[in-house]
Amino acid sequence: MTDQIADDITSDEDGVPSERVQFILDTGTNLFAEKGYDATSMRDIATASGVSKALLYHHFASKEDIYARISFQATRNLNAFVRESIPQDATAAEKLRAFMRAAARFFSEHRSAWVAASNAFWSDPDRHRMERRLARRREFEKMLRDIIKEGIASGEFNPVDPAMTGRLVLSGINWMHRWHDPEKSLTPEEIVDNYADILLGGVCVKRD
Amino acid sequence: MTDQIADDITSDEDGVPSERVQFILDTGTNLFAEKGYDATSMRDIATASGVSKALLYHHFASKEDIYARISFQATRNLNAFVRESIPQDATAAEKLRAFMRAAARFFSEHRSAWVAASNAFWSDPDRHRMERRLARRREFEKMLRDIIKEGIASGEFNPVDPAMTGRLVLSGINWMHRWHDPEKSLTPEEIVDNYADILLGGVCVKRD
Numbered sequence: 001m002t003d004q005i006a007d008d009i010t011s012d013e014d015g016v017p018s019e020r021v022q023f024i025l026d027t028g029t030n031l032f033a034e035k036g037y038d039a040t041s042m043r044d045i046a047t048a049s050g051v052s053k054a055l056l057y058h059h060f061a062s063k064e065d066i067y068a069r070i071s072f073q074a075t076r077n078l079n080a081f082v083r084e085s086i087p088q089d090a091t092a093a094e095k096l097r098a099f100m101r102a103a104a105r106f107f108s109e110h111r112s113a114w115v116a117a118s119n120a121f122w123s124d125p126d127r128h129r130m131e132r133r134l135a136r137r138r139e140f141e142k143m144l145r146d147i148i149k150e151g152i153a154s155g156e157f158n159p160v161d162p163a164m165t166g167r168l169v170l171s172g173i174n175w176m177h178r179w180h181d182p183e184k185s186l187t188p189e190e191i192v193d194n195y196a197d198i199l200l201g202g203v204c205v206k207r208d
Numbered sequence: 209m210t211d212q213i214a215d216d217i218t219s220d221e222d223g224v225p226s227e228r229v230q231f232i233l234d235t236g237t238n239l240f241a242e243k244g245y246d247a248t249s250m251r252d253i254a255t256a257s258g259v260s261k262a263l264l265y266h267h268f269a270s271k272e273d274i275y276a277r278i279s280f281q282a283t284r285n286l287n288a289f290v291r292e293s294i295p296q297d298a299t300a301a302e303k304l305r306a307f308m309r310a311a312a313r314f315f316s317e318h319r320s321a322w323v324a325a326s327n328a329f330w331s332d333p334d335r336h337r338m339e340r341r342l343a344r345r346r347e348f349e350k351m352l353r354d355i356i357k358e359g360i361a362s363g364e365f366n367p368v369d370p371a372m373t374g375r376l377v378l379s380g381i382n383w384m385h386r387w388h389d390p391e392k393s394l395t396p397e398e399i400v401d402n403y404a405d406i407l408l409g410g411v412c413v414k415r416d
Contacts, residue, residue: 093412148411157411164402165411171383172376179375194372202410203356203365203373204301 021059024049025073028066033111037067061125068124074110075136081106083143092151096169097196099144103173104188111177141166169199229267232257233281236274241319245275269333276332282318283344289314291351300359304377305404307352311381312396319385349374377407 017025027049031040042063046056060066085102086095124130144166151157172195176188185191225233235257239248250271254264268274293310294303332338352374359365380403384396393399 096411151411156413158409158413160406160409160411161402164399165406167387167399168376168380168403168406171379174386175379175383178382191372191375194369195376198368198373198376198407200410200412201366201368202408202412202414203304203359203368204408204410205364205366206410206414 020051024051024056024059025066025070029070029110032067032070037063064125068126068129072124072129072133075133075140077110078103078106079136079140079143082140086143086147092147092154092156093200095147096144096151096200097193099147100169100173100192100196101189104176104192107173107177108182108188141170144169165199169195228259232259232264232267233274233278237278237318240275240278245271272333276334276337280332280337280341283341283348285318286311286314287344287348287351290348294351294355300355300362300364301408303355304352304359304408305401307355308377308381308400308404309397312384312400315381315385316390316396349378352377373407377403 016022024045028040028045031044031048035044040063042056043053045063045066046053049056060069082099082102086098090098124133145162148157148160148162148165152159152162173192176191180188180191186194224230232253236248236253239252239256243252248271250264251261253271253274254261257264268277290307290310294306298306332341353370356365356368356370356373360367360370381400384399388396388399394402
């Protein structure tokens with residue numbers, strides 16, 4: 001099978017990419033994480049992937065295209081990983097904590113994707129893919145709000161604003177990569193566990 | 209008085225810059241906010257400030273230097289503004305809310321400085337100034353932790369981790385500029401008011 005045919009079969013956004021394309025994406029992810037996006041060239045990616053620059057450009061229009069594709073895969077994997085991590089038979093508090101731990105774990109294991117996902121200035125040259133990526137982001141946020149709404153409906157949670165509460169939870173998770181030092185701090189999972197304690201229990205002592 | 213002499217007198221980091229230098233800094237702030245840092249050139253700043261490029265380079269080594277100086281001023285102004293906004297005779301909860309509201313208000317009124325302050329990759333070519341800027345950042349964070357510690361000591365707050373709670377509060381404030389749309393959302397002050405309610409009161413209904 002020629003590259004062209006393989007590419008036609010597997011280039012669907014949600015389809016499984018060919019082994020070679022996936023290998024290039026994984027190589028690119030590692031290089032972006034190690035050297036940074038700006039310092040990584042298409043030549044670096046070609047060399048590290050063991051393909052010619054011509055073949056690399058056959059598969060990807062640009063470095064931005066590779067980054068967009070990595071980020072697109074990451075959003076799908078994030079949603080799937082977090083969804084699978086939330087226990088079905090559990091309190092809303094347990095579900096909220098599981099959501100936070102899973103998101104933090106995913107982001108710490110995929111640091112490059114984490115930075116990409118939290119970069120508001122990031123934009124995909126492929127507008128359709130960009131829209132689908134934003135739809136996945138909304139789906140991720142909805143998963144969180146639904147847990148909060150469930151807790152409110154059952155009387156387990158106070159009547160907090162689900163959107164605002166979700167924003168605050170995601171702020172804690174998203175902002176972490178700006179200050180977290182993997183060498184000397186708690187793990188991201190331990191940090192969000194702390195955040196969950198604070199958010200669920202509240203800072204003020206309740207007197208009633 | 210020649211420019212050179214005026215500059216020597218007022219170039220101390222904490223000193224009051226000359227009117228001309230301050231005008232250039234304010235002009236630069238506006239241009240960075242309007243056009244973005246990358247799209248703004250030294251020529252743009254010179255033209256908008258009504259000075260020659262030669263004179264601009266007499267006062268500032270580079271565009272990065274201007275940005276660093278703006279950001280340096282902003283950290284001082286932020287600390288002073290927030291400190292003055294916290295009521296002395298108040299509960300820790302009221303102080304915490306005042307801290308959050310003042311920080312959010314400052315950031316929304318100085319959006320360019322807000323983005324600069326929250327850019328972890330930002331670095332100042334002047335290492336001494338960079339260190340003093342980081343010291344101010346620590347001072348800002350300490351102001352917040354001290355409020356939390358005060359609330360714990362008086363029994364008003366639960367024995368939360370002051371550092372973690374401070375991180376969560378600042379995450380909510382710092383992350384806002386990545387999603388907040390001044391056109392259609394609540395104001396930053398209203399948003400952090402919501403965050404304060406959630407944090408202080410807690411998500412879970414207390415049963416004891």
